Amino acid sequence: MSRLTIKDIAKMAGVSPTVVSFVINGKEGVSPKTRKKVEEIVSSTNFIPNLSSRRLVLNKSFNISVVIKSTSNPFNDFFYFEIIQGLMEKNKEYGYNIVFSDLSDSSSNSSFLPDILERGDADGVIFLQQVDDLVLNSINKRNIPAVLIDSHSTQTFPSIKADYSIAAYTATKHLIDMGHNDIAFISSNFLPSFYSQVFAGFSKALGEKGGFLSPDWMCIDAIDGESAYDAMTKILSSPRRPTAVFCATDMFAISAMKCVKDHGLKIPEDVSFIGIDDIIISKYVEPALTTIKIDKKAMGTIAMELIVNKIEGKPAENIIVPSDCLIRRGSVKKIEYI
Amino acid sequence: MSRLTIKDIAKMAGVSPTVVSFVINGKEGVSPKTRKKVEEIVSSTNFIPNLSSRRLVLNKSFNISVVIKSTSNPFNDFFYFEIIQGLMEKNKEYGYNIVFSDLSDSSSNSSFLPDILERGDADGVIFLQQVDDLVLNSINKRNIPAVLIDSHSTQTFPSIKADYSIAAYTATKHLIDMGHNDIAFISSNFLPSFYSQVFAGFSKALGEKGGFLSPDWMCIDAIDGESAYDAMTKILSSPRRPTAVFCATDMFAISAMKCVKDHGLKIPEDVSFIGIDDIIISKYVEPALTTIKIDKKAMGTIAMELIVNKIEGKPAENIIVPSDCLIRRGSVKKIEYI
DNA sequence: TATTTAAAGTAAAACGATTTGTATGCTCGA
DNA sequence: TCGAGCATACAAATCGTTTTACTTTAAATA
Known part of the structure; x- marks a missing residue:
């Protein structure tokens, strides 16, 4: 039957x-x-x-492609999954199929796009994290509705971003409020837009209080856990030791904390730490990491809204999600001046 | 154009x-x-x-539905993502669309199935983790090719499972080999099949060496981080303290370790820990958790193979992935008998 | 009552592929 | 030289919807 x-x-x-x-x-x-x-x-x-016949006659796939890079480091998985939960939750209102593709599978063709887009089998596409401009050019050429999440691209697409300047400011200000003056800085300059935001927020907070900024404590080329560890090693080898370390991502913070512990120092007694992101692990490391929450799930729900608007021809602006939510945990010590 | x-x-x-x-x-x-x-x-x-017209005339959607439960605890995210990477990697050979659905969205309809299956818009379905029998009944009724991953269901579907009996045996044997005799046991009995495997492996290893099994140290009703923490509290309050704790999941282990630390005891000096799963966090806790690796990515690639076989009418057996890979890290102390 | 107009319903043509059944041309053997 | 047999190629039907253009029916107007 x-x-x-x-x-x-x-x-x-x-x-x-x-x-x-x-x-x-x-x-x-x-x-x-x-x-x-x-x-x-x-x-x-x-x-x-029957959906197939509707697709044919309406010239619509009812698919939304969600593109991830599986080659990225495992920490990103946490982001991805929270975003995806946001996407799926919002999608209940719309009923699209959420189709996953991996950007690395584009090696087979010449356009740098995942197969589903190549086949014209998606009504729109959502990119998680940083995307190559080559890819975005192909998207533009094909007129595929697209939305970028947390991407620091120069191209103009509707996007959902965190405000890392505010996040960095909030984090640094918290360190200062807790009595810290000698603050080290670990960030990545791999993505210029990300870096300039982070540095702006960091230095703004520091400037307001006339804090101390030592070149020995400035590391701007961390890129993964290992390099953050190395950066921390260098910071510890400088003549003076900072009382706190600001890290542009929780991942950097967790690795740098490991370095500090390996040196026999105590956190937060000897060195305090603060990060940005609030990835799941941060709650479980010892001590639990104080950080600024970036609401990835919200980014997902908003992305879904934007892409559907774009598909339906409605306007879709750029959105910046609030990025000033401080999560106090155990990695920052309050310095009392007696 | x-x-x-x-x-x-x-x-x-x-x-x-x-x-x-x-x-x-x-x-x-x-x-x-x-x-x-x-x-x-x-x-x-x-x-x-054009795919839409092919779909119509071939009566095939070229979609494979991957069903997750977003309501589960965040630790599962780690599993999910590794499995998904395996699925996607293998799928490059096949070219299906991998479509995500959340089981909780089935509240809208009466069949307990995600919308995509309800609409007949998937050629097959892969369930991640435990699935309700109600759902599986619907799947059976509709004759939808299905594959279960790491599910302890009574129903007969092709499935990919870890052998938790071997995993528990390997873990316990490692503790014994490291000189431990007094071993506590924290597990969940929520899924009977899982529990019986774990207990079988644990007691087999213990039996071989004539190990000591104290009822004070047997906790079988942990279910999440909190309850594992409580279980550990109870174990610590017993007259004698075990030298090591076997945990049926890394999640239990991490929470129980936290409890031990909160009691001012040292790991592994005072108490050793071993888990099962090798979730990402395990590498980052202090000390890093010694555990048995369950290869989730392999489970994903195999699941993809099975479901495609099933769709194409070929036979699809049950697969058990090797589950005896010990990952030695810092949470188990070697006891020297002088 | 005759005529206009709106409302309700239908037949048939799309959409773009696959596939069945048929026609054409060619080679080969008798 | 004729027909059988085979390899190629094609026309047309099909999949299950949506949508356009048309027909019927009923109500409203004069």
């Missing part, structure tokens, strides 16, 4: 397929009486119109 | 659409000469046949 078609329903209701289609799609031109009759049959038979 | 169709290609090649279709699908009945001509035009125009 194969699935019911619209013709079957039409026959059962004693009307033409057109009427059934009208009823299902809530269109005008059907009398209340027949509308009701059709509706009853539709619901009693649990009829759902 | 809209996409090329098979008719356009046919016209350009001076043949009928039938021939183009045959060439694209590698079918017999086309002369080498025309085949070559068509192939050239197809590749020079980058022609890709």
Whole structure:
């Protein structure tokens, strides 16, 4: 027994397929009486119109492609998953298929795009994290509705970003409020936009209080856990030791903390730490990491809204999610001046 | 300018659409000469046949639904993501769309299935983690090819499982080999199959060496981080203290370790710990957790193979992935008997 | 009552592929 | 030379919807 078609329903209701289609799609031109009759049959038979044929005639795939880079470091997985939960939750309102693709699979073709986009099998695409400009160019050429999440791209696409300047400011200010004056800085300059935001926020807070900024304590080229560890080693080898370390990401913070512990120092007694992101691990390291929460789930729900707007031809602006939520945990010591 | 169709290609090649279709699908009945001509035009125009129409005529969605429970605890995210990476990697060979759905969205309908399955818009489905029997019944009724990952269901579906009996045995044996005799046990009995495997492995190892099994140290009803913490509290309050704790999951281990630290005891000097799973966090806690690796990525790639076999009508057996890989880190102390 | 107008319903043509059945041309053997 | 047999190629039907253009029916107007 194969699935019911619209013709079957039409026959059962004693009307033409057109009427059934009208009823299902809530269109005008059907009398209340027949509308009701059709509706009853539709619901009693649990009829759902065949999606393949709708796709064909409407020239719409009902797919939204979500692109990730599986080659990135495992810490990103935490981000991804929270974002994805946001996407899926919001999508319940829309009913698209959320299709995952990995950017690395584009090696097969020449356009740098995942296969699903190449085939024209998605109504829109959401990119998680940083995307290559080559990819975005292809997207532009093909006129595919796209939304970027947390990307520091020069291209103009609707995007959802965190304000890392505010995050860095909030974090640094907290250190200062807790009595710290000698603060080290570990960040990445790999993404210029990210870096300039972080540095702006950091130095603004420091400037307000006339804090001390030692070149020995400035590390701007961390890129992963290892390099953050190395950066911390260098900072510890400088003549003076900072009382606190500001880290542009929780990942940097966790690795740098490990370095400090390996040197036999105590956190936060000897050195305090603060990060940005609030990844899941941060709650479980010893001591738990004080950090600024970046609400990835919210980024997901907003991304879903934006992409659907874009698909439907409505305007889709850039959104910046609040990024000043301080999560106090155990990695920052309050310095009392007696 | 809209996409090329098979008719356009046919016209350009001076043949009928039938021939183009045959060439694209590698079918017999086309002369080498025309085949070559068509192939050239197809590749020079980058022609890709419209998927929607293929779906309609072939009655195939080219979608595989991957079902997760977003309501589960955040630790699961780690599993999920590794599995998903395995799925996607293997899928490069097949070219399906990997579509995510959340089981909790089934509240809208009465069949307990995610919408995509309800609509008949997936050729198969992969369930991550434990699934309700109600759901599986619906799947059975609808004859949807399905594969279960790491599920302890009574129903018969092709599945990919870890052997937690071997894992527990390997873990416990390691503790014994390291000189431990007094070993506590923290597990969940929420899933009977999981529990019986874990206990079998644990007690087998203990039995071989005539180890000591104290009822004070047996906790079988942990369910999450909190309850594992509480279980550990109880164990510590017993008259004698174990030298090591076996935990059925890394999550339990990490929480129980926290409890031990909160009691002012040292790991592994005072108490040793071993877990099962090797989730990402385990590497970052203090001390890093010694554990048995469950290869989630492999489970993903195998799941993809199984579901495609099932879809294509080939046999798909049950697979048990090796579960005896010990990851030695810092949470187990070697007891020297002088 | 005759005529106009709006409302309700339908038949048929799309959408773009696959596939079946048929026609054409060619080679080969008798 | 004729027909059988085979390899190629094609026309047309099909999948299940949506949508356009048209027909019927009923109500409203004069």
